[in-house]
Amino acid sequence: MKKVEAIIRVGKLNAVKAALEEIKHPGLTVTNVRGHGVQKGITETWRGKSIKIDLLDKVKIEIVSPDKDVSKIIAAIVEEGKTGNVGDGKIFVSTVDEVVRIRTGEKGEKAVS
Amino acid sequence: MKKVEAIIRVGKLNAVKAALEEIKHPGLTVTNVRGHGVQKGITETWRGKSIKIDLLDKVKIEIVSPDKDVSKIIAAIVEEGKTGNVGDGKIFVSTVDEVVRIRTGEKGEKAVS
Amino acid sequence: MKKVEAIIRVGKLNAVKAALEEIKHPGLTVTNVRGHGVQKGITETWRGKSIKIDLLDKVKIEIVSPDKDVSKIIAAIVEEGKTGNVGDGKIFVSTVDEVVRIRTGEKGEKAVS
Amino acid sequence: MGKGAFLGATSIFALMCALYASTGMAQELSPAQAGDLEGVIDSGDNAWILASSALVLIMTPGLALFYGGMAGTKNMVNTMWMSFIVICTVSIQWVLWGYSLSFAEGNWFIGGFEWVALQGVGQEATGTIPHLTFMIFQCMFAIITLALVSGAVVERMKFSAWLLLIPLWTTAVYAPICHWVWGPGGWLGGIGALDFAGGTVVHITSGASALILCLFLGARKGYPKSVHPPHNIPFTMLGAALLWVGWFGFNAGSELAADGIAASAFVVTNTATACAGFTWSVLDWAHSGRPTLVGACSGAVAGLVAITPASGFVGPMGSIAIGVGAGLVCYYGSVYMKKALGYDDALDVVGIHALGGSWGAFATGIFAQLSVNPGGADGAIYGNPYQLIPQSIGIAASWAWACGITAILALIIKYTVGLKASAADETAGMDISQHKEIAYSHET
Amino acid sequence: MGKGAFLGATSIFALMCALYASTGMAQELSPAQAGDLEGVIDSGDNAWILASSALVLIMTPGLALFYGGMAGTKNMVNTMWMSFIVICTVSIQWVLWGYSLSFAEGNWFIGGFEWVALQGVGQEATGTIPHLTFMIFQCMFAIITLALVSGAVVERMKFSAWLLLIPLWTTAVYAPICHWVWGPGGWLGGIGALDFAGGTVVHITSGASALILCLFLGARKGYPKSVHPPHNIPFTMLGAALLWVGWFGFNAGSELAADGIAASAFVVTNTATACAGFTWSVLDWAHSGRPTLVGACSGAVAGLVAITPASGFVGPMGSIAIGVGAGLVCYYGSVYMKKALGYDDALDVVGIHALGGSWGAFATGIFAQLSVNPGGADGAIYGNPYQLIPQSIGIAASWAWACGITAILALIIKYTVGLKASAADETAGMDISQHKEIAYSHET
Amino acid sequence: MGKGAFLGATSIFALMCALYASTGMAQELSPAQAGDLEGVIDSGDNAWILASSALVLIMTPGLALFYGGMAGTKNMVNTMWMSFIVICTVSIQWVLWGYSLSFAEGNWFIGGFEWVALQGVGQEATGTIPHLTFMIFQCMFAIITLALVSGAVVERMKFSAWLLLIPLWTTAVYAPICHWVWGPGGWLGGIGALDFAGGTVVHITSGASALILCLFLGARKGYPKSVHPPHNIPFTMLGAALLWVGWFGFNAGSELAADGIAASAFVVTNTATACAGFTWSVLDWAHSGRPTLVGACSGAVAGLVAITPASGFVGPMGSIAIGVGAGLVCYYGSVYMKKALGYDDALDVVGIHALGGSWGAFATGIFAQLSVNPGGADGAIYGNPYQLIPQSIGIAASWAWACGITAILALIIKYTVGLKASAADETAGMDISQHKEIAYSHET
Ligand SMILES: Nc1ncnc2c1ncn2[C@@H]1O[C@H](COP(=O)(O)OP(=O)(O)O)[C@@H](O)[C@H]1O
Ligand SMILES: Nc1ncnc2c1ncn2[C@@H]1O[C@H](COP(=O)(O)OP(=O)(O)O)[C@@H](O)[C@H]1O
Ligand SMILES: Nc1ncnc2c1ncn2[C@@H]1O[C@H](COP(=O)(O)OP(=O)(O)O)[C@@H](O)[C@H]1O
DSSP states (O other): OOOEEEEEEEEHHHHHHHHHHHOOOOOOEEEEEESSSSSOOOEEETTEEEEEEEEEEEEEEEEOOGGHHHHHHHHHHHHHOOOSSOOOOOOEEEEEOEEEEETTOOBHHHHHH | OOEEEEEEEEEEEEHHHHHHHHTOOOOEEEEEEESSSSSSSEEEETEEEEEEOOEEEEEEEEEEGGGGGGHHHHHHHHHHHHHSTOOOOOOEEOOOOOOEETTTTTTHHHOOO | EEEEEEEEEEGGHHHHHHHHHHHHHOOOEEEEHHHHHHOOEEEEEEEEEEEOOOEEEEEEEEEEEOOOHHHHHHHHHHHHHHOSSSSSEEEEEOOOOEETTTTTTHHHHHHOO | OHHHHHHHHHHHHHHHHHHHHHTTGGGGGOOOOSSOOSSSHHHHHHHHHHHHHHHHHHHHHHHHHHHHHHGGGGGGHHHHHHHHHHHHHHHHHHHIIHHHHHHSSBBOOOSSSSTGGGTTTOSSSETTHHHHHHHHHHHHHHHHHHHHHHHHHHBBHHHHHHHHHHHHHHHIIIIHHHHHHHSTTTTTHHTTTSSSOIIIIIIIIIHHHHHHHHHHHHOOTTTTTTTOOOBBBBHHHHHHHHHHHHHHHHHHHSSSSSSSSHHHHHHHHHHHHHHEEEEEHHHHHHHHSOHHHHHHEEEEEEEHHTTTTTTTTTHHHHHHHHHHHHHHHHHIIIIHHHHHOOOOOOOOOOOEEEEEEHHHHHHHHOOOOOOOOOOOOOOOGGOOOHHHHHHHHHHHHHHHHHHHHHHHHHHHHHTTTOOOHHHHHHOHHHHHHHHHHOOOOOTT | OOOHHHHHHHHHHHHHHHOOOOOHHHGGGOOOSSOOOOSSSOOOHHHHHHHHHHHHHHHHHHHHHHHHHSGGGGGHHHHHHHHHHHHHHHHHHHHHIIIIHHHHHHHHHOOOSSGGGGOOOSSSSEETHHHHHHHHHHHHHHEEEEEEHHHHHHTBBBHHHHHHHHHHHIIIIIIIHHHHHHTTHHHHHHTTTTOOSOOOIIIIEEEEHHHHHHHOOOOOOTTTTTOOOOOOOHHHHHHHHHHHHHHHHHHHHTTTSHHHHHHHHHHHHHHHHHHHHHHHHHHHHHSSSSSHHHHHHHHHHHHHHHHHTTTOOOOOHHHHHHHHHHHHHHHHIIIIIIHHHOOOOOTIIIIOOOOHHHHHHHHHHHHOTTOOOOOOOOOOGGGGGHHHHHHHHHHHHHHHHHHHHHHHHHHHTTTOOBBOOOOHHHHOOOOHHHHSSSSSSSOO | OOOHHHHHHHHHHHHHHHHHHHHHHHGGGGOOOOOOSSOOOOHHHHHHHHHHHHHHHHHHHHHHHHHHSSSOOGGHHHHHHHHHHHHHHHHIIIIIHHHHHSSSSSSSSOBTTGGGGGOOOOOOOOOOOOTTHHHHHHHHHHHHHHHHHHHHHHHTTTTHHHHHHHHHHHHIIIIIHHHHHHHHOOHHHHHHOSSSIIIIIIHHHHOOOOOHHHHHHHOOOTTTTTTTOSSSSHHHHHHHHHHHHHOOOOOOHHSSSHHHHHHHHHHHHHHHHHHHHHHEEEEEEHHHHHOOOHHHHHHHHHHHHHHHHTTTTTOOOHHHHHHHHHHHHHIIIIIIHHHHOOOOTOOHHHIIIIHHHHHHHHHHHHHHHHTTTSOOOOOGGGOOGGGGGHHHHHHHHHHHHHHHHHHHHHHHHTTTSBBOOOOHHHOOOOHHHSOOSSSSSSTT
C-alpha cells in the first residue's frame, strides 16, 4: 500500500479532485498548508511598510491506495495540477504498512476502497 | 518506530483523545483536514443555487510510537472513533526511521515518551 | 529520499525557516497543527466556567530532501527551534519512495531542488 | 415529574393573579397612556423618538452578534437567524394585530381590536409625537423581547418550532403583559407599578419564558461537559456595544420626548451599565483569576437590563447601586445558580434577563425619586417603602404569566412540529441542518 | 453582436425620451423643490435630518460588509474597498460640482453651476433646515448609489477602472437623473412622477448600470460553475442590518422634516422590509428545502429597495403588498432570470436593485394615497390609474439614461485603463493583486 | 538617559506654561461656557445632542475594532478590552468627580468640586439643553480620549497597569486640559484659543501621552522586524466606519444645538475626512505601488482628527485643505517619522492623533472664518494671522502637560504594578495571558 502526497495550487484542487474521481480513486484527504520552494512569496503593505509573506497558500492531497494504482494517480495529478509556472508543487510517494477502516475494523486493501 | 495516522470525525476527537490518555500514549498532533471517501458531501444553498460541498471536515491525529504500542493505539481509536456510519475514517500506519526531541536532542524511543 | 517532519512552536517558525534558508534547503511545506505531549494545556474562562484547552497551537514543517542532507536539516531545526522548555516539539524522519515535480514531471532528486 | 408540577403551579399562580387583579384593581384604571390622541407634534420630540426607534431596531442584530459570537461555529448562522426572523415576523404581526392588542382601548387585561391593521393609527399627535411614531417605537420593543429568548435555546431548538413560537408568544405572552403595564387601563399600571422601559414587560417575560423553554427542550448533547468557549469574541463585543448604544433609544426614548427626563434616563442608563460591567469584571478577576472581556460585556448587558424599569425614575447615585447590584445578581445567577439547578440555559438568558429584570423592577421601588420624575413615585429610601408592593406584584405577575403561557405554547409546539432538533442535526450543527448554510467558508 | 445593439437601442431610447421631455414637458416644470431659500430653521427637523445623514452614511460601510461577506475570502478587501473609495471620492465630487449639477437652478435636464464648490450654500434655511444639511443629506445618496453598483462587478473589475468610473458616473449618470426627479425644474418631477426617496434615482440607475457593466466585463473565470458560497455570513447579516437601520434615515429623512409623513415613511419602510425578508425566506424554503439567512437578508434589502420610492406616499397595507411583491420579483429575478439570461451579476445588483426599484416605482403608482401625503397623489387602487403613466415614464427614462451613458463610460474606460483584471490577478485574488492586502492573517 | 531628560524638559515646560498662564491670563477669564444655567430646553437641540451622545459612544467600540483588526490574532481580545474597560471605568469616574473637575466653576486651571457626584447637575437647561445632556455628551469625550491612547501600547502593556492608568490619567491629564479649553474660566479658552471639538483636549493629549507611554514601555519583542499585517481588515474597516459616523456626533454635536453651525460642522467633517482618506490612498499608491484599504481608513481617521478643532469654524474649502494636509502630515508621521525616531507606536497613535491634532489646531488658526461662526474668529488667510498665536500656545501647552503628567503616572505605575507584560506573556499573547480568553475558537 502506498501513500501519495501532493502539494498543489489552491486553485487546482477542484480539477485534480475531478480527475481522481474519473479514475475512481478510493478517497482522499485534503489539508490547507503553506509552502515555499522555487516560487517566491508575495508582499503585503501596511502603513507604508512592506511585509514579505514567503509562505504561499497551497493544498495538500493525501491518497492511500494499492501499489498498482499509484502511477495512474500520479499521472492524473500531474495532468490536472500543472500550469507550467513555478509553484505547481510536488508529489511524494511513501509506503504504508497497514490500513484500517474505523467503521468496520477491516484491514488492508479492502479498507481503502 | 511507527507513525499511526488516523482520519476521524470532528466530533469524536475528544473521545479518542481521552481513550489514548487512558492507555498512556506519549503525545499526539492534530490537524484539521477535509475528506472524501464512501461518505457523500453536503449541499449548501446560496440565492437559490445549490452548491455541493464534497469535502467534509475531518480531523487527523498523528501519533508516533514504539512498534509494540501500535496495536493498542489502533484498538483505542477504532473503539472510540466508531459510529458505524460511513465517514468514520481510516487509520494508516507507516514506518518512522528516526525521532528527535528538539528540546533535548534525544533520539529514538526516549524522544517520543 | 527522506521526509523530515518537525512539530515546532508557532513562534519559532520564522527562525527555523531562516536557518533552513541558510543551509539552502530546497523547499518546505508548513501546516498549522495542534498538539499535546509532555506540555500541559491552557485554561480559558467563560462566564465563570474554566474550559481546559489541552491542544496547543503548533506548526508542522515538512521537508523532503536527499538522504545526505537530513542530518544538516535536523541540526538546523534543533538549533533554532529549541527554547529548553517543554513543548519545543519533535522531529520525525521517514522514507520517501518517489518524488515528482508537477510542473515538469521530473522525478527523484532533481524534483526536490 | 417536576416539569409538570412547575407548569401547574405557575399556571395557577397566573390565574390567581388575574382574578385578584380583576376584582381588586379594575376600578383603579389609570387614564389611557398611549391612547390620548390630542396635542400637536413637536418636531424635536418626534426626531428623538424616530432616532430612538432606529436605535432600538439595531439592538436586535446586535443581539444576534452578541449571542452568535458565544455560540459554536457550526451554530452561528442559526443563532443569528433566530433573531433576524423575529424582526421580519414580529414587524408584521405588530402592524396587523399586535399593536392593537397591546395598546388599543380594551379592558384591564388586554387591548381591543380597534387598531387592527393600523386602522385609525395615523399621523395625528399622541402626546407630542405622531401616533405612528409611537406605534413603531413599541414595535421595536416587541421584536427585541422575543429575540432575547433565543439565547437560551440556541444550538438545539428546531427552526420551525421557533418560527411557530414567534406569533403565538408575541400574541399570548407579550401583548397581555405589555397591556397590563403600559396599555390604557392595564391593571399593573393601574396599581402603580413603575416600569419605565420594560423591566417586567421585556426582561422578566423573556427571561422567564427562556427558563420554561430550557426545561421543555432539555440540555444540549453532552452538557455540561461539552460547554465550549465563544467562537468569536469580537462579534460578542460588537453586539454588546450595539446593545449598549441602542439601549439609549430604548430607555431615553421611552420618555417619548426629548426633555430633561429623557436626558436623565440616558445618564442613568450609561452609569448603571458601566457599573455592572465593571462589577462583573471584578468578580471574574476574583473567581477566575482574570477579568474577561466577555464577562464585562455580559455585565454591561446585565446593567442595561436592570436599569431599564428604573431609568426614568432614579438619579445617578441610584443607578450606581442598581448597576453594581445587577453585576452581582446576574453574575451569581449565571455562574452559580445555573450550575446548582442544572438547566441548560445556553447563553444565560435566565441569569441575566429574568434575574436582572426582577432586580431592576424591585430596585425601582427602592431608588425611585419623585424629584427625578414627578410622574413616578418615591421609593423605599425616599420614605415610601409601599412602592415595593406594586413592584413586587408586577414582578410576580409577569413571571407567572410568562411561565404559564410559555409552558402551554411549548406543549403545543412539542406535539405539533416538535421542539428539539434530532441528535444528528445537533451534532452536524444547526447551520447546515436547519439552513444548508455555513457561517464561514474561507476556502473559497 | 448583442452588446453593441443593446447599447445602440438604449442610447436611442434615451435620446428619444430626452427629446420628448424637452418638448412635451418643459412647460410643466414644478417649482423648485430644493432651491427655495426661505423660512426659518426648525431645530427638530434639522436634528432629524442630521441624524438621518449619519444613518445614510453608515449604509455604505454596511453595504461593504453585506457584499464583502458574500464575496470570496481572497476578494474581501477589494469588495469593501470599492464601497469605501466611493465614500471618499463622491464626498469630494459632490461638494465641488455634483451638488450644483443636481440641485442648482438649471434647465429641465441638468442643474447649473451656481453652487459649484458650495458657493452660496450656507447655513440659511431651505424649508426648515439649513441648506448645508440638505446638501450633505443628498451627498450620502450619491455615495450609496454608486457603491451599490459594485456588487455586480466584484472579483474581477480593475480597481483603477472603478476609481475612474466614480467621478464620471456620478457626474454623467447620477446628476442628470437626480435633477430630473428632484431638482428644480427637473422634467420627471414636472410630469408628476413620484419618487419619494430614490427608486428611480438610486436603485434603477444603480441596477441598470450594473447590468451594463456586467455585460462589458464578462463573467468571472469558470462562471457559473465556480460560484462559491458566502465566505462570511455574519458580515453579510451585519451589513444587511446596517442597511436596514440606515434606510430609516434614507426614507424617513427624505421628508426633510420630523413630521407625521416622516413617521409614516419610517413605518412603511420597516413593514415592507419585513414582508420582503419573510417572503424570500418562504420561497427559499419552498425551492431549496431550507430557509437561509442570506436569503432573508437579501429579501430585506429587496424590500428596502422597493419601498424607497413609495415610502412617503403609501400606507401600511400598501407597504405589505409592495414588500411581498419585492420578495417575489427580486427572488425570481436573482435566481431564475439571471440564470436564464446568463450574465454574471456576482451579487445580484440587477435582480435586487434594478428590478426591485422598478417594481417599487411602479407600485407607487398603484398604492399611493393622497391621504398619506397631500403632496403626492392617489394611485391606481385609489381611483387614479393615470399615475402609472408618469411612473412608467420615470422607470423607462432612468433605465435608458443609465444604460446608455454607462455603456459609453464603460467603453471609454475599456480603451484607456482597461476594465477587467488579468486572469492571473483574478486567480490570485483581487486583494493581493490590486491592494497588496490580505483580509485575514490569522497566523500573526 | 534620554527618557529622563525628556521627562524633565517637558515637566519644566509644563510648569512654565502654567506659571505664565497664571500671571498673564488669569484676568482674562472668559465667561463660563458650560455653566450658565438658564434658558429653556429646546427639544430639537436636546434630541440632537442625545443622538450625538449615542453616536460618540459608538466611537469607542468602533475604535476597539479599528485597533483590534490591526493587532495580532493573539492580542485581539486584549486590544478590544482596553477600549471597553475605558468605557466602563471613565463613565463612573466622570459622574463621580471627572465632570466637576472639568466643568464646574473653579479657577483658570481646574474646575471645582461643586458638581461632584452630579450634585446640582439636573434636568434644568444649560443653554437650550438639559444640564445632564451636556454632562453625558462630555462624558463620551473623556471616554474616547483615553481609549485612543491604547493603540500605541497594545500587545505588551499589562492590563492591570492600564486599569490603574485610567482614573489617574483622566483626572490628572484630561480634566485640567479640558478645563483650560472648555471649562468656565479656563485659561486657554480665555486667551482665545479655538478648539471646537477637541483637537487639543482630545487628540493632542491622547497622542502625546501615547508617545510617552511608548517610550516608557519600550518596543514589542522583535520590533521592528516582527511587525505583522492586520489580522482582520474587515474589522478595521468597520471600526473606521463607526468612527466616521460617530464623529458626526462628536463634531456637529459640539455645537450643542441643531442649528446652522451644526450643519456646517457636519459638512466639513465629512469633506475633510474624505479628502484625507483619498490623500493617504494616493500616497500609498505612490510609495507602495498599491492603494490599501487600511491606508484609506487610516487617512480617514487622520482627517477626522484634524478637522475636529476646526469643525465649527471653517468652511468647506478650508476643510479640503485641512483634510489633504492631514493625509500628508499623518502619512509621513506614521510611516517615516516613526521609522526615523525608532519608538514602537504599535498602531500609530502619535502619527495620527498627536500630529493630526496639532495640524488641525494650527490650521484652525489659518482657515477659521467669522462668517461661518460669529463666536469664532477669522484665521490667517482671512486677515488675522494673530489667531495663530493662541492656537500655538494651546498646542504647546497641551503637549507639555500631557507629556509631563503622563510621564509621572507612567513612573508611578512602573514602580507599583509594573507597566509591561513579561516576555513570556507577550509571546503567548495578551489574550490568554491577561484574560484567559481566545478571540477565535473555530474548532468548537
Ligand atoms: N523539498 C520540499 N519539501 C517539502 N515541500 C516542498 C519542497 N519543495 C517544494 N515543496 C512544496 O511545493 C510547493 C511548490 O514548490 P515550488 O518549488 O515553489 O514550485 P515547483 O514545484 O513548480 O518547482 C511549495 O510551496 C512547497 O509547499
Ligand atoms: N484512500 C484514502 N486516502 C486518504 N484518505 C482517505 C481515503 N479514503 C478515505 N479517506 C479519509 O477518510 C474519511 C472517511 O472515509 P469514508 O470512506 O467516507 O468513510 P468510511 O471510512 O466510514 O468508509 C474521508 O473523509 C477521508 O478524509
Ligand atoms: N508521540 C507523539 N506523536 C506525535 N506528535 C507528538 C508526540 N509527542 C509530542 N508530539 C508533538 O510535539 C509537541 C511537543 O511535545 P511535548 O511533549 O509537549 O514537548 P517536548 O517535545 O518539549 O517534550 C506536541 O504538542 C505534539 O504536537
